[in-house]
Amino acid sequence: MNVEKNGALVITDIRVQDERNLICRALEINGDQREEYIQLKVYKTPEPPEITMTENSFFMSDDIQEVGSCKSENGYPRSVITWYKNDLPLKEDQGQISSQVIQESNGLYTIKSTLSLPIQQADNNAVFYCEVSYHLPNGDHMMESEMKNITVMYPSKNVKLYKASPPGPVKEGDNVELRCVGDGNVQPEKSYKRKDEDDILGDGSSLILENILRGSSGGYQCIAIDFNNPDIFMTAETELQVHFLDQPEFSQKSPIIVQQGNNLSVSCEANSSVETETLWKHKGRIVTVDKFLTLHEMNHGMSGKYTCTINLPSVPGLSVSKELDIIVKGKPEVFVSTQSIYVQENEMVNVTCRALGHPKPTITWSANGTTAERSEGREEVSDLMFVVTPDIMNLGVTCKAANKLGSNEETIQLRSRITVTSTPDTDENHRKEFKREGSHGVLIVVVIICILLLAILGAVLYFLYKKGRIHCGRSGKQDITQPGEKEQIVVEMKPDSPAEESVLLPGPQDKKLPEDQGEKYMDLRN
Numbered sequence: 001m002n003v004e005k006n007g008a009l010v011i012t013d014i015r016v017q018d019e020r021n022l023i024c025r026a027l028e029i030n031g032d033q034r035e036e037y038i039q040l041k042v043y044k045t046p047e048p049p050e051i052t053m054t055e056n057s058f059f060m061s062d063d064i065q066e067v068g069s070c071k072s073e074n075g076y077p078r079s080v081i082t083w084y085k086n087d088l089p090l091k092e093d094q095g096q097i098s099s100q101v102i103q104e105s106n107g108l109y110t111i112k113s114t115l116s117l118p119i120q121q122a123d124n125n126a127v128f129y130c131e132v133s134y135h136l137p138n139g140d141h142m143m144e145s146e147m148k149n150i151t152v153m154y155p156s157k158n159v160k161l162y163k164a165s166p167p168g169p170v171k172e173g174d175n176v177e178l179r180c181v182g183d184g185n186v187q188p189e190k191s192y193k194r195k196d197e198d199d200i201l202g203d204g205s206s207l208i209l210e211n212i213l214r215g216s217s218g219g220y221q222c223i224a225i226d227f228n229n230p231d232i233f234m235t236a237e238t239e240l241q242v243h244f245l246d247q248p249e250f251s252q253k254s255p256i257i258v259q260q261g262n263n264l265s266v267s268c269e270a271n272s273s274v275e276t277e278t279l280w281k282h283k284g285r286i287v288t289v290d291k292f293l294t295l296h297e298m299n300h301g302m303s304g305k306y307t308c309t310i311n312l313p314s315v316p317g318l319s320v321s322k323e324l325d326i327i328v329k330g331k332p333e334v335f336v337s338t339q340s341i342y343v344q345e346n347e348m349v350n351v352t353c354r355a356l357g358h359p360k361p362t363i364t365w366s367a368n369g370t371t372a373e374r375s376e377g378r379e380e381v382s383d384l385m386f387v388v389t390p391d392i393m394n395l396g397v398t399c400k401a402a403n404k405l406g407s408n409e410e411t412i413q414l415r416s417r418i419t420v421t422s423t424p425d426t427d428e429n430h431r432k433e434f435k436r437e438g439s440h441g442v443l444i445v446v447v448i449i450c451i452l453l454l455a456i457l458g459a460v461l462y463f464l465y466k467k468g469r470i471h472c473g474r475s476g477k478q479d480i481t482q483p484g485e486k487e488q489i490v491v492e493m494k495p496d497s498p499a500e501e502s503v504l505l506p507g508p509q510d511k512k513l514p515e516d517q518g519e520k521y522m523d524l525r526n
Helices: 390-395 424-466
Strands: 020-027 033-040 050-053 057-059 064-075 080-085 096-103 109-118 127-136 139-144 151-153 159-165 176-182 189-194 200-203 206-209 218-225 233-240 256-259 264-269 277-282 285-288 292-295 304-311 319-336 340-343 348-358 362-365 370-376 379-387 397-403 406-416 489-493 520-524
Touching: 050 127, 064 080, 064 127, 080 109, 109 127, 159 218, 159 233, 176 189, 176 218, 176 233, 200 206, 256 264, 264 277, 264 304, 264 319, 285 292, 319 397, 319 406, 340 348, 348 362, 348 397, 348 406, 362 379, 379 397, 390 397, 390 406
Parallel strands: 057 151, 256 319, 340 406
Antiparallel strands: 020 033, 050 064, 064 109, 080 127, 096 109, 127 139, 159 176, 176 206, 189 200, 189 218, 218 233, 264 292, 277 285, 277 304, 304 319, 319 348, 348 379, 362 397, 370 379, 397 406, 489 520
């Protein structure tokens, strides 16, 4: 401690021991003595609280057992620790809370609090933490510890048996896992067996059934024993259905030989665990969605392999297929690559003929040439390469397919192809001829139009004369049909376009009519 000249008291490195009453005494000039005192209080913020759990897991018990402890060091004055469970402060009647206060040599306090509780099943995953409260000159303060949760180990009262895998329906050949789980935090000892049987299939948390078969369908049991009460048995049951689908069977043995033109009906069925769905395919195309395949008026194109596919709609992924070979017996059907072809004499030509039939047909050609035969499935194919001759041009080329049941044939017609060769001179002549023919055509059209116009004009004039609209002569009416008259009837015609010309029909007296400002006149005289 130091007293400065102005009377101020300076204390450095404050310690807890410095908390006391300080007296200031002053001597006045007249010799009187006066004093005042002040109380010095020392405060120290404690360190954050530290929580320590006795165990991470606790067995359920009605007996009180220590859960954890909380400690806060180096505080002054003495602080207070409060326990919280699930964010609610614990009271004295909810357990036992014991506190220990230690004053260190430096005068600071260490506070330690211990929490003891009866652990119940409801305390599983409960969250605990502690809080330290302390006082400073500016008010009350608090700090919280980290949070800790506990696991309560309590026995099972019931068990449940269920199929853990596979997630969907069980099929033959699957690996199946049956799992037995108790509702306690501590799992009991478990064993497995078939329902109504005594043989134990396995022990442990689950039962694995590998490559399961349809005979494994039925009820299964889990038997559990509580380790605290070995005389108490818990059981659970489940039903397991193993789905299966056998290979299809046909109502008629493959291959089936059918006479050409006849009908056929054959069924496809398979033994299964649930209802099936059946479809038939031929050459990649769905023929029918039914277990019966019915074909009418069969021809060679309906021969081939038919695939019967059976699946279980309620069991995805379970499907079987089988092929049925159908053979149509009859005389061949013939198909050629083209019905007609344009050729020239001495030209090399390639054509193809295909034949379907049972028994296997033989293909022959009416023309000589080089042939190449091959088989494509049930079809017999023949390629012919020949030179075009006048006889072949007239008769065509015939492909004939035959077996012991008959024959059929198809003819390819050969048509002459004309090649026109042109030169620059002939092209120029063709263009000139085309121009001349075009000019003559235009002239003919113009003449025809003029004749039609004159006919229409004559009809109009005659109609007007009959109606009395046209007066003949200079005084009074004149008969337009009387011969020998010197007068003339003049009709004014105004052309619609400059290209039109007036036409004068001369009478017995060929006089020229006066012209008036470019107007045209027609003289209608007998």
